Amino acid sequence: MHSREGAIAMKAQVFRGVKQLSYEDVPVPELAEDEVLVQVRVVGLCQSDIKKILYPLYEPPRIFGHETAGVIAQVGSAVRDWQVGQRVVVLHHIPCMHCAYCLNENYSMCDVYKNISTTAGFAPSGGGFAEYVKVPSHIVQHGGLLEIPDGVTFEQASFVEPTNCCLKAVKKAQVQPGQTVLVTGAGPIGLMFVMLVKYFGGRAIATDLIPSRLEKAKQLGAEAALNATDPELTAKIHDLTNGLGVDTTLLAVPSAKAFTQALDCTRKGGKILFFAEFPDEVEIPINPNILYRREIDLIGSYSSSFKLQALSADIVFNRRIDVDSLVSDRISLQDLPLAVERAVSPTPDTFKILIYPNSSANPHLS
Template structure:
């Protein structure tokens, strides 16, 4: 790998041998450490990380100790190309980019059936900061592997798109996939339970599809933020019986569909009870294998459909990029906290214990660049 490169609009500078990273060592054990900068091979690129969003799946892996250690998590990554391997023609040093960490093969049984998240190649993470591939955005540099670079997993950023905004492309894609799976029709009534950043994106997209959207959350502060984004029908779940309210709004029937955007098993029953016979229920946030109780007769006798949606769809990649880059939704309003990489452990702790004023939490290694430039 070349030892010198031009990064962004800054002067030529050497890629260091080591870097800071938030390293996972097992159950609830993440430490800020110095690790080697990953080397790249043919067809690969090295990205100097500017911003990385914290995702609920990162938190799940840390809180359950489900993955072998050491690893470096973080997959909502945007930054600058710091080096490009032999054979890379689509990108050059200095390009501002975002990187998807999963890209399917497009040829296997699951890809042919458009179930991309179950493709064996898709399940292989293609972005790493070293150790085992796990995303790696909670670090100063990440290596993006050849099939991600070659198959459209790296996207250039227009000048008007900030690094923070770009990190929303992957989570928006996952939300668009869920909305598409639900096949919402104009005029339907949809309940979205949970108004964290993802819940607000799901609600916005459902409303964009023509649905009348009702949102609910335990934190009224979040409903206020949602209202500023055009989500006018919020329910304070501390004060209102959500199921009864939905029936009152729909002549006793219930919503046409509901989306559960928080991983709380006890709310599955609420999401199902809130929809009418023949309605649909989308589980979006249940990424941890567990057991849950619900009334199966609601599926059989009441003909309610229980749906799930996980991860992103390559078919929606252009749509998600266009949606984010167009600023149709003021996604940066969802960012409540920004932390430098040196405070990554504190950032993860806050994200794991949501507060009324915490929504999307960003880890931003670029804060160190900006400090150096001053």
């Protein structure tokens, strides 16, 4: 923190309009008595952040970023359970736990959950792309801060939220030991799916267009990794499954072609889960008799599940999956536009991109 014209200021990447990020000084958020201020040490760049920056989804100005890990810098006078200096993961939304959606365990449909309240200024929008983020009372009191154990890095801890999102999908699809799961797309999310499927005793088959990502999928435990454009793809997947087809397909890319392949490759009585968000204008024609005669279940899975928060933290903190292997780029907050560009047009070696508000906190950048 530093002074500017008497006010305490910090650096942040402010969304000023479509494809317009401005690296500027903004006031450090002021705390109410029941709030906590966290110094951001690392924040993951998520596909949802990229969409919010590239498309007119939200009115500017805003500060995005939500896969946040850092250190408590200040606590309000009424905060009892948290102290300055504790290392924490910040979870940017927590459900109310008593609406009709929460009582049905549809936590991500809860209005309180959807109304993001962590902020680095302007309309609350996550706030991780800044030096400090304010955690409001509802998040502080209801499980939205997780202490990072000794021996776990900030980088590893920043994966708790994306792990929860993927874990929710794997649980919703009811992946069982011994089942075969097709994962379409071997980017950071698809690779996390590969590791989680293996962790829960399943066999993963990955598809992608980039050979290096297929290689990475095999390194992380995929039984097979196939090019999505291979004309023999369906035949190869049936060969790998004794002619049956996969039990479940997890669609980790918003591709109509991937969905068509999923229909061809998923067994009768199997499941297809939509994880990636498609552009709103996309419509996929489907003959309903395919679902009726083959008893295919179509499922959607959006965001995280409060119920899986402890398990997600356990999986990351106890290294039950290797999140370190997903990190390819470490970029300073000042260069966030470059990070977005790299994510949109990945090199063969681009996987997960992590952002550092303070380059001196990252040995890779100093």
